[in-house]
Amino acid sequence: MKTTRNTTAKTAVLEVFEKSRTALSHTEIQKQLNDVCDRVTIYRILDRLVNDDIVHKISNLDGTVKYAKCNHSNQRVHIHNHAHFSCENCHEITCLENVKPSYIMPHNYKVKEINFTLSGLCPNCLNSNI
Amino acid sequence: MKTTRNTTAKTAVLEVFEKSRTALSHTEIQKQLNDVCDRVTIYRILDRLVNDDIVHKISNLDGTVKYAKCNHSNQRVHIHNHAHFSCENCHEITCLENVKPSYIMPHNYKVKEINFTLSGLCPNCLNSNI
DNA sequence: ATTTTATCGCAACATTGTTGCAAATGATAA
DNA sequence: TTATCATTTGCAACAATGTTGCGATAAAAT
Numbered sequence: 372m373k374t375t376r377n378t379t380a381k382t383a384v385l386e387v388f389e390k391s392r393t394a395l396s397h398t399e400i401q402k403q404l405n406d407v408c409d410r411v412t413i414y415r416i417l418d419r420l421v422n423d424d425i426v427h428k429i430s431n432l433d434g435t436v437k438y439a440k441c442n443h444s445n446q447r448v449h450i451h452n453h454a455h456f457s458c459e460n461c462h463e464i465t466c467l468e469n470v471k472p473s474y475i476m477p478h479n480y481k482v483k484e485i486n487f488t489l490s491g492l493c494p495n496c497l498n499s500n501i
Numbered sequence: 502m503k504t505t506r507n508t509t510a511k512t513a514v515l516e517v518f519e520k521s522r523t524a525l526s527h528t529e530i531q532k533q534l535n536d537v538c539d540r541v542t543i544y545r546i547l548d549r550l551v552n553d554d555i556v557h558k559i560s561n562l563d564g565t566v567k568y569a570k571c572n573h574s575n576q577r578v579h580i581h582n583h584a585h586f587s588c589e590n591c592h593e594i595t596c597l598e599n600v601k602p603s604y605i606m607p608h609n610y611k612v613k614e615i616n617f618t619l620s621g622l623c624p625n626c627l628n629s630n631i
Numbered sequence: 632a633t634t635t636t637a638t639c640g641c642a643a644c645a646t647t648g649t650t651g652c653a654a655a656t657g658a659t660a661a
Numbered sequence: 662t663t664a665t666c667a668t669t670t671g672c673a674a675c676a677a678t679g680t681t682g683c684g685a686t687a688a689a690a691t
Contacts, residue, residue: 376658408671412669430562430563434560470604479624479627480619480622482621486618489610489612508637538639541639
């Protein structure tokens with residue numbers, strides 16, 4: 372049985388998530404960590420965190436991948452069925468915890484995960500008259 | 502005013518889309534074209550096709566970006582509000598033209614585009630008892 | 632046929648993600 | 662506390678993907 376360890380690098384990554392309101396890319400995490408650990412280590416930590424359902428992965432329309440901490444891991448069945456918002460101006464991605472899409476699927480599909488990302492202008496950028 | 506031209510490379514790319522039932526990545530398109538044109542040219546053609554609303558871009562959870570031809574460009578307001586399905590087994594991405602999510606947004610967001618991708622097993626792979 | 636300019640090919644570069652392996656380190660039990 | 666051992670890390674090297682600049686080519690309009 373593979374156990375997971377609490378290393379200093381992992382703790383540092385989790386602290387970065389804690390401080391951030393928005394989802395973060397690998398590069399953004401790396402910048403905030405400044406040389407706490409290697410680039411490769413961050414990739415591996417993120418993989419583990421996603422696997423352990425501590426962090427979820429979000430892919431943006433532009434092809435960038437971001438990560439955000441889950442703040443509902445107390446639920447028994449843990450599905451990330453909430454939406455994300457991607458601002459085309461400031462490029463921040465935020466979780467819209469309360470936005471849950473409803474939809475009707477054709478038969479014969481087995482849905483395991485959903486990724487619902489809306490893009491446009493976030494409240495901040497909308498107010499700035501852009 | 503920038504006009505767009507019909508080149509042989511662009512026509513070839515569109516033919517590849519025509520033949521394909523599923524969404525295609527840059528690499529997949531390149532393989533099917535075998536050396537009709539340069540790798541860079543394909544990137545630029547795809548950019549233009551997306552800009553002209555002839556093709557839409559889909560980004561998958563694994564970070565891969567795929568493209569599919571729009572078959573509803575007759576609509577006046579052209580928003581890609583349909584869902585896509587990404588099979589975790591065969592990795593094919595298909596458009597679910599009839600699946601349109603309904604959702605309620607918080608105020609102060611201006612939504613311009615949505616990306617709704619469901620993943621799991623497609624009918625083909627589901628039947629294969631995987 | 633000539634002109635204009637969008638498009639192309641090439642080369643070089645930047646970014647992002649992956650892999651193998653020896654060394655380091657966290658967790659567990661002695 | 663120390664010994665043990667599997668997990669994690671750093672490094673180096675590699676692979677894949679996407680971008681940019683620029684001279685050459687070719688599509689479309691006159």
